[in-house]
């Protein structure tokens with residue numbers, strides 16, 4: 333018993349992702365101006381902020397969909413990107429990047445399911461083709477995942493016959509099937525109607541209870557407040573404020589955060 | 601000439617038409633993919649050359665292209681193509697195939713390209729995040745969806761090809777249209793043209809039916 337407790341504690345200190353001094357430009361537009369982000373094992377972090385503040389870009393840099401212009405990214409014990417003293421950004425060799433890419437998953441706002449495959453194929457294909465795992469095992473796991481997502485009866489359906497909420501849950505199952513150490517969400521419910529939003533948020537909340545490490549960009553303020561260990565408020569490419577959700581939402585220290593939260597509660 | 605005799609004579613032309621049609625498709629549909637790959641190549645000279653090739657193929661009449669392929673070697677290089685043959689095929693037929701395949705590949709390439717370009721970037725990004733390699737992404741995820749997207753445009757092209765095979769008569773390839781002309785002249789009869797017309801019509805009907813069935817087989821998803 334003592335041993336397992338120790339392990340859990342050790343795990344909680346484990347740093348899954350460390351991003352340091354991340355800079356990103358699109359042409360002359362500075363989108364990220366020195367972002368630091370450290371995510372520990374089991375942490376759930378919500379990122380909020382006005383549209384255009386660089387939230388998506390930060391996730392896209394973390395997942396290498398965009399390259400960075402300066403900074404460092406480390407996943408667990410593996411350095412993915414460093415910047416030399418002369419300012420040259422160096423990504424790790426391809427083989428190493430391939431391993432690092434298996435540490436994370438990303439759930440998109442627009443789901444991006446593969447429409448020509450059934451739900452089950454969507455969940456199974458990457459473990460089969462990318463990880464080259466055994467088919468029986470993968471299928472058994474995929475069915476368990478779909479069950480957890482409340483989609484057991486949809487295994488043979490095609491994405492076009494599902495509601496947006498169901499599609500997003502398939503996308504979450506597809507990401508989880510790769511057994512990522514950390515899962516990123518970019519506004520997972522922004523394309524959904526309110527009723528469908530609830531069913532997706534429920535699933536994410538369940539994952540949080542199971543101690544899945546997650547970074548969630550969201551506009552669902554009460555969800556962020558309830559689910560996360562830490563809330564980050566971004567504006568204009570900077571992290572303006574971060575901390576315990578009760579503090580950030582209940583007693584924000586920066587005027588910009590207050591303004592943003594006020595404009596949000598007025599909208600709602 | 602009795603009607604059955606005439607039909608029998610024209611049947612050989614029908615077979616030649618069908619042969620040209622099938623060989624052109626077998627060549628141009630895959631070759632069109634190679635052309636897209638070249639056009640999208642990062643090696644710029646290759647991409648430009650491919651663009652020029654497509655522009656010429658689409659910008660000049662197929663009939664003219666056929667004449668160039670047949671007479672070009674003799675006029676330009678003094679080659680005696682009349683005696684030249686591969687696998688027992690005379691050069692006349694080879695020139696026809698080159699002309700048809702290269703011409704149709706250019707059209708197919710443009711159709712494939714527009715299909716590929718219409719794919720949402722999210723499909724590539726999802727594949728990238730899941731760790732698929734570039735070939736896995738293209739052949740497993742992108743290409744099957746592109747096939748569905750381009751099928752209607754490909755159908756149009758295939759139906760045009762059925763009719764375009766008649767251009768082969770310029771190189772006195774005795775397909776159904778050439779034979780219709782010959783028999784009509786020798787028998788002073790309009791009937792051969794009616795037979796040819798009915799043949800093309802039925803051929804296109806069959807093609808349209810096959811393509812519809814193919815489209816249907818992909819309608820299980822949107």
Ligand SMILES: Nc1ncnc2c1ncn2[C@@H]1O[C@H](COP(=O)(O)OP(=O)(O)O)[C@@H](O)[C@H]1O
Nearest residue numbers: 358361363381382383384385386387388389390
């Ligand atoms: N690929 C791109 N090219 C040029 N500008 C971009 C690109 N992606 C994002 N931007 C710009 O970067 C800024 C931040 O965008 P984004 O990260 O999407 O913000 P958020 O997700 O917080 O709404 C915006 O001004 C946006 O227009």
Ligand SMILES: [Mg+2]
Nearest residue numbers: 387388389519
């Ligand atoms: Mg965004």
